[in-house]
Amino acid sequence: MAVFRGTFLGLVVVTLVVSATLSAAHPEGFNFGWGSRWGSKPSTDHHGGGHAPAGGSHGLFPQFYHSSCPQVNDIVISVLQRAIGKDPRVAASLLRLHFHDCFAQGCDASVLLDNSMTILSEKGAAPNVNSLRGFAVIDEIKAELEEACPLTVSCADIVALAARGSTVLSDGPNWVLPLGRRDSKTASVKSSNSNIPSSRSNLSTLITAFKRQGLDETDLVALSGGHTIGVAKCSTFKRRLYNQNGNDQPDSTLERSYYFGLKSVCPSRGGDNNITPLDFASPARFDNTYFQLLLMGKGLLTSDQVLLTGNGRKAAELVKTYADNERLFFQQFAQSMVKMGNINPLTGLKGEVRKNCRRVN
Numbered sequence: 001m002a003v004f005r006g007t008f009l010g011l012v013v014v015t016l017v018v019s020a021t022l023s024a025a026h027p028e029g030f031n032f033g034w035g036s037r038w039g040s041k042p043s044t045d046h047h048g049g050g051h052a053p054a055g056g057s058h059g060l061f062p063q064f065y066h067s068s069c070p071q072v073n074d075i076v077i078s079v080l081q082r083a084i085g086k087d088p089r090v091a092a093s094l095l096r097l098h099f100h101d102c103f104a105q106g107c108d109a110s111v112l113l114d115n116s117m118t119i120l121s122e123k124g125a126a127p128n129v130n131s132l133r134g135f136a137v138i139d140e141i142k143a144e145l146e147e148a149c150p151l152t153v154s155c156a157d158i159v160a161l162a163a164r165g166s167t168v169l170s171d172g173p174n175w176v177l178p179l180g181r182r183d184s185k186t187a188s189v190k191s192s193n194s195n196i197p198s199s200r201s202n203l204s205t206l207i208t209a210f211k212r213q214g215l216d217e218t219d220l221v222a223l224s225g226g227h228t229i230g231v232a233k234c235s236t237f238k239r240r241l242y243n244q245n246g247n248d249q250p251d252s253t254l255e256r257s258y259y260f261g262l263k264s265v266c267p268s269r270g271g272d273n274n275i276t277p278l279d280f281a282s283p284a285r286f287d288n289t290y291f292q293l294l295l296m297g298k299g300l301l302t303s304d305q306v307l308l309t310g311n312g313r314k315a316a317e318l319v320k321t322y323a324d325n326e327r328l329f330f331q332q333f334a335q336s337m338v339k340m341g342n343i344n345p346l347t348g349l350k351g352e353v354r355k356n357c358r359r360v361n
Contacts, residue, residue: 059347060178064157069149076141076161077169083137084169088284091166092230093133098163099223099340100128101156103213104192106344108184109155111192112138112357119360125192131233135358138162142357155357156181160341167337170229172286175334178341182351185360199236199301203310206303213343215336221307221318222332223340227278227300228290234266234274237301242268244302253309255297262300276300291323 065072083090101111104122111128112135115121122128138158145153157179168174197209210220241263244251250259265276277283278300279290290304299305308319322329352361 058178058342058345060180060342060345062176062178064179065149065153069145069152071148072145072153072157073161073165075144075148076158077165079137079141079144080162080165080169083140084166089231090134090137091170091284092226092278094137094159094162094166095226096230097132097134097138098159099226100132100192100196101159102340102343103195103209105184105186105188106346107156107160107181107341108344108346108351109159109181109354109357110184110187112155112159113184113187113360114358116359119187120189122187122189122192125189125196127192127196127198134162138357146355151353151355154181154351154353155183156345158357163337167226167286167333170284170286172228173330173334175338178338180345180347182346182348183354183357183360184346184351197303199232199303200239201303201306203306203312203315206306207312207315213340215339217312217314218318218332219336219339221315221322222329222336224304224307225288225290225322225329225333227304228282228286228288229284230278231275231283232278232300233272234276235272237262238266238268238272240302241266251302251305253297253305258296258298278304288322288326288329291319291329294319295323 080090080094097111098107100122101107101109104110104125111122111132113119113121114123123132138155141158141162142153142155145158160177160179160181164175164177195209195212197206201209206220207217210216215223240251240254241259242248242250254262262276265271265274279293280298281289281293290299293299294305294308297305299308307315309316322332355361
C-alpha cells in the first residue's frame with residue numbers, strides 16, 4: 001500500500017522533470033523525413049526495435065510532402081516538444097485523438113470539427129465529451145504549417161504526425177508514416193458513439209469493434225499498449241471498484257493492494273474527475289510496463305485487464321509476450337499504428353485541406 005501511494009506521489013515528480021528528460025533523450029534532429037533512413041530495409045532505433053515498413057495503400061506514401069512542405073516534420077516536432085514540456089499528458093492525449101479520429105468514419109480529421117450550422121461535432125459524442133484533449137496543440141501545429149506551407153498539409157495528416165511524434169518523444173518506437181490524407185467536410189457523432197469501444201468493454205466487444213475497422217486481435221493488444229502513457233478519470237473505472245457486475249462488489253481480477261490504492265483516489269461518491277495513471281509504474285514513458293502490470297492484476301480499465309482475463313487465448317498470450325519482450329511490442333505497435341492510420345482516408349480530390357482544423361473551408 002505504501003509503495004502504491006508512493007507511486008502516485010511520484011507522478012508529480014515525473015510531471016516536473018519530464019521536460020528535462022525529454023530534452024536529454026532527444027536533444028536534436030528527429031529525422032522523420034523521407035531520406036535514406038526510410039528505405040525499403042527497416043532501420044533500428046535506440047530500443048532495438050525495427051521501424052514499420054512504409055505503406056502505400058489507399059494512395060498514401062511517406063514522401064507526400066517531400067517537395068510541397070519538406071519542413072513538415074520539423075515543425076510538428078518543434079511544437080510537440082514545447083507542448084509536452086509544459087504538459088506531459090499531451091503526448092497520450094494526441095495518441096488517443098488519432099485513435100478516436102480514425103474509428104469514426106476514417107482518419108479524416110472529422111474529430112477536430114467544431115459545431116456549426118452544418119456540423120454536429122464529434123467532440124460531443126459519448127466517448128469524446130469532456131474527455132478528448134490536445135486540440136490546441138493541433139491548432140498550433142496547423143498555424144505554423146499554414147505560415148510555412150499554406151493550404152498544403154492536411155489536418156488529418158497533422159493528427160497522424162502528432163501521434164507518432166508524441167510516441168517517440170515519450171521514448172517509444174518510430175515508424176515510417178504514409179501521408180496524403182485529406183480532411184473531411186462532415187462529422188459523425190453516430191459513428192463515434194457506435195464505433196469507439198468503451199473502457200468498460202469486454203474482450204469480445206473489443207475484438208468486434210477492431211474487426212469492424214479492419215484490425216485484428218494482434219492490433220487490439222498492441223494498440224492497447226498505448227495506455228503505457230496517460231491517465232484516466234475515475235468515472236471510467238469506478239464501476240470496477242464498487243459495482244462491477246451489479247452486485248455491489250469490486251472486480252475480482254483487481255490485485256488487492258492496487259484495488260485499495262485506487263479506492264483512496266476514487267471514492268464511491270464524487271471524485272469522478274479525479275485522475276490516475278493508466279500505467280502507474282512509468283506514466284510518462286512509453287514502454288512495456290503496461291503489459292507487466294496486467295499480469296499482476298493492475299490494469300486500470302476493464303478494457304485493459306480483459307486482454308488477459310477475457311477468455312481469449314491469443315490476446316492473453318500476446319500480453320505475456322509483450323510483457324517479456326519490449327522490442328517485439330514496439331515493432332508490432334508501429335505496424336498496427338500504420339495499419340490504423342490507413343482506415344478509410346480521403347485522398348486525391350476527395351475532401352479538402354482545411355485552413356483551420358476546426359471548420360470546413
